[in-house]
Amino acid sequence: MDLFKASVFSLFGVLLLFFLYPLLLLIYLGWGSLAAALSTGSFLQSLGLTVLISTAASLAAVALGIPTAYVLARHEFRLKELVDVVIDIPIVMPHTVVGLMVVLAFVAYGLGPSLNALGIKIIDALPGAVIAVSYLSATYAVRTIESAIRLLDPELENAARTLGAGPFRAFLSVVLPNIKGAIINGALLSWARSVSEAGALLVVAYYVIVGNASIYPASIYIYQAYIGLGLNEAVKFSAALVTFVLAVFFAYRLAVRYVGAKRS
Template identity: 40%
Template sequence: MRHKRVLPGFGLTMGVTLSYVCVIVLLPVIALVLKGAEIGPERFWAIVTAPRTFAALRLTLSAAAMATVFNALYGLLMAWVLVRCEFPGKRIVDALMDIPFALPTAVAGLALSALFAGNGWYGAILEPMGIKVVYTIWGVALAMSFTSIPFVVRTVQPVLEDLDPQYEQAAATLGASSFTIFRKVVFPAILPAFMTGVTLSFARSLGEFGAVVFIAGNLPMQTEIASLLAVIRLEEYDYNGASAIALVLLAIALVLLGVSNLLQARALRYKGATA
């Protein structure tokens, strides 16, 4: 007797999935690649290496790297606290980790600008000390970090929760210190997930726009990010320039996506081997 399935069959679900991927994802990417191919390699290289474009790309990559380093350290620490520690208000803190996902990035940018401006709560303390955040690369990195920190936390957290404590207990029985247990037992087990979260965080930082434009000041050659420069080129009807900048960001994103998928595959193999 043939059992009636609750969910639609493979053909329908696969068809809907492929249709979505083609219409929403592949077609825009293909259109961008074809538009960039019309430029020609020499013109493309001239656009990308132009002083203003190069400065925007360098700022974007540098600020994204700074934000990712912070997210890697703080995100790992926060995931550890949420999994291994018990304290009043833990559920509230856990829920707060998802605020950057739910909050419009423009609102986040306005809030950060208000806080770190010269007359803001934080800026009034930092600027007399010679630490300026708004309209600097530090402000750009701060906005990127705010919007991308959940990727590290939410990627590492479930792996820590599923980690079998018997290995840590065995190491402790053999006399290993807490730091040695973390370095030799825990961290190797969460490393694939940790690297996946860090990669996703970096990719998200590269594409950030709304939170950055308010706190960066958008000064050409100084605090102008690549995504904003692409929008400016579109407003100037310079479609070739916008396409070239977008293609560079797309290429970096695809590389990061490939790295993320490889790390996830490695994590699944590790989980299967230790099951």
């Protein structure tokens, strides 16, 4: 192996180790107490709340992301570059600032008075949590779906229109079936990003009031365990959360392989 390849693979190994070592150490140290974490009622409530918030945010991201991605991939218009920047803004925003933005737009000003009049609560409530994590996760759905649409030959849509299909029918019959993998990937990326959110939730929904109970999102539950009970307790619940998320991703990968093998 020449010097160039040795250098490249060495740096590749360093980055891989940088990613894997903390993760594997966390799982190793927390594995023995995984059953204890998953039998803790308050943690299961927290995990259930997080799954609910993340799933709602992911569905919203995909529902809004598909038409947005289509417009960006298929149409040219004035200020398109500015729109591209706007779509990427959530990636570079400090998450606590996003939380404050949600409070300003949906509580103190903007839509706040109208939502309050309708009895829709934002602070320490499910709608506020979903709005906050949707803001931060929608970009991942948009960009994943947009890339797939760009790779799809526009002539396929044109052929459908030549055969009498309208724009909407062509979109449903040609575009959607060909980008369904990207839609699922975008939804999963958005979901995973939502599961990991903490900063915005610290501001908007440090806990969510459900009936008479106050339930922490999983990331905040772990933070509370760390500052209140110490590192070992935080590791226990962190390992459980990471194991759950990885299980979801591995299950998806296996399902994709199974479906692909069945079709072939």
